Amino acid sequence: YYIRVKLDGSIHYCLVVPNSLKKAALETAHADHFGQKKTIQKVEEIFYWAGYRGDVVKFVKGCKSCQEYKEGRHLRRRWQVLPPAEKPLDRVSVDLTDLINGYQGYRYVLTVMCHYSRFVVFYPLRNKTSETVSRNMRKYFLMIGVPRQMIADRGTEFTGFEFQQLCINFGVKINHTLPFHPQGNSITERMHRTFKTTIAVMSEQSPLSWPKYLDDAAHALNTAVHATTGAQPYFAFFSRHMRRYVGVPLPSIENEEREGLSEAHNIIRETSKRLSKKILDIANRGRYDENVNVGDLVWVLNEYQIPGTARKLNKKWTGPYRVEHVIREGAAYKLSNPFEPERNHLSRAAEKIKRFYPETEFQEVVEREPEEDTEDEPIPEPIVEEPALRYPKRVRKPKVPYSP
Structure with missing residues (x-):
């Protein structure tokens, strides 16, 4: 036996486990699939062998059931961004958002957003089949323009035959994000949060009539100065300002859209790059990269x-x-x-x-048979473990009452 003396003075007799029975002892202590700390406490109550703490840590880390059912820690990575777009329709992203069944049976909203200008267009949809999405995207290509590159998720509406054939016919390169990873289309996902707030406020009196306010919501977003570009999406996309109207039309400056357009677009590009880098640096503060190798x-x-x-x-x-x-x-x-x-x-x-951590394997040690000896061997004394002081290097003396 192994005698363990605890801090409260109590004595516990523990079984000394040979190397061949370590795995069985660990399975008994870890039967409830608790973490490393509680499993160590259970081992200390019943068993003892040299280096049991390290064996418990390896055994719990390699437990297959714990790895499958517990949250664990995924690989940590610093955030990355796509290279900035250089001109309108250089890259667009498309996505669907689900709202309630509203006016004329519309339920979904197809969003098309230009990465360079942040110009956005909304299309109401009754369903999200690939045919319906392709029909509305064809309207965008014919009325607004054909983009060079398109980003979409892996939904069936974007991976279906109709949508793929539409992109091939118009010469659009489509890139799909990774499965279950909306961060790959973060620009559109972030805009959806603003859009839902805007459409909810506009349709406050009649929420089911939200399809009627899609154009108003798009106008509000396209004429507001965007924080990333520092310009109105309408101006960055069409290279001219929208006609101003506040009850009465306001006069416009003659040829204002022709003067300084090149400089204005250079400012938009530089502002977008600078703010994107600033946001990325803040998001990656304290983050680091963890990698796994091929074959792991x-x-x-x-x-x-x-x-x-x-x-x-x-x-x-x-x-x-x-x-x-x-x-x-x-x-x-x-x-x-x-x-x-x-x-x-x-x-x-x-x-x-x-x-993935493999299960811990213990190598069996072949014990040699003891040689016969006629002399009586002395019985070994039990191992006694003295209780460890909580503060071994800082022992305070008891207070002595003051006596005058």
Whole structure:
């Protein structure tokens, strides 16, 4: 036995565990799947062996059930931004937002936003099929212009045949964001927050009539000075100011749209770059990059819900998956199933994966049989552990009452 004397003076007899039974002892102490601290406390109550604390840390870290069901810590990465657009329609982003069923059966809003000017256009939709989205995007191409590049998520409305064929016919290069990663289309996602507030205020008296106010909301957003560019989206897109009207039309300066346009666009580009860098530096303050290498095993955040089950009771992570390719210096990873390497390839952002730790293996030590000895060997004395002082280097003397 191992005798442990605690701070309160109580004595506990613990079993001294041989190397061959360490795994069984750890499984007993970790049967409730608590963390490292509580598992160490359970081991100290029953067992003892040299270096048990380090073995507990490795065993808990490699527990498969704990890695699947507990939140854990995903890979940390610094935020990245796309290279700035140089002119209108150089890059646009599209996205859908879901509102309530309103006037004439409209429910969804298709948003098209120019990255250079932040000029935005809204289209009300009754459904979000690929055919419906393609029909409205064709209106944008014919009435506003054809962009060089387009960013969209991986919804079926943007990955369907009709939408893909539309982009091919007009020569638009489409880039899809990573699955379950709305940060890849952050400009449109952030604008949706402002748009929902604006449309809610405009349709306060009749919320179901929100489709009637889409043009008013777009006008309000396009004529307000944007914080990133320092200019009105309308001016940055069309290179001229919208006609001013406040009850009565205001006079305009002759040829104002022709003077200094090149300088104005240079200011817009420089302002956008400077403010984007400032925001990125603030967002990345205190952040650092964590990477995994090709061939490593990782867990993937479970974004799916099994029908008929509670989401909170499902596994938080699925896998393990093997890293096949590193995308954009560790911002994302291409993964594969190690049991079916030719199938089930998927791509995930670094924030959606975490490291996989294998189970701890204990090597069995072959004990030699003791040699026969006729002499009686003395019985070894039990190991006694003295209680550790809480402050071994700072022992305060008891206070002595003052006596005159």
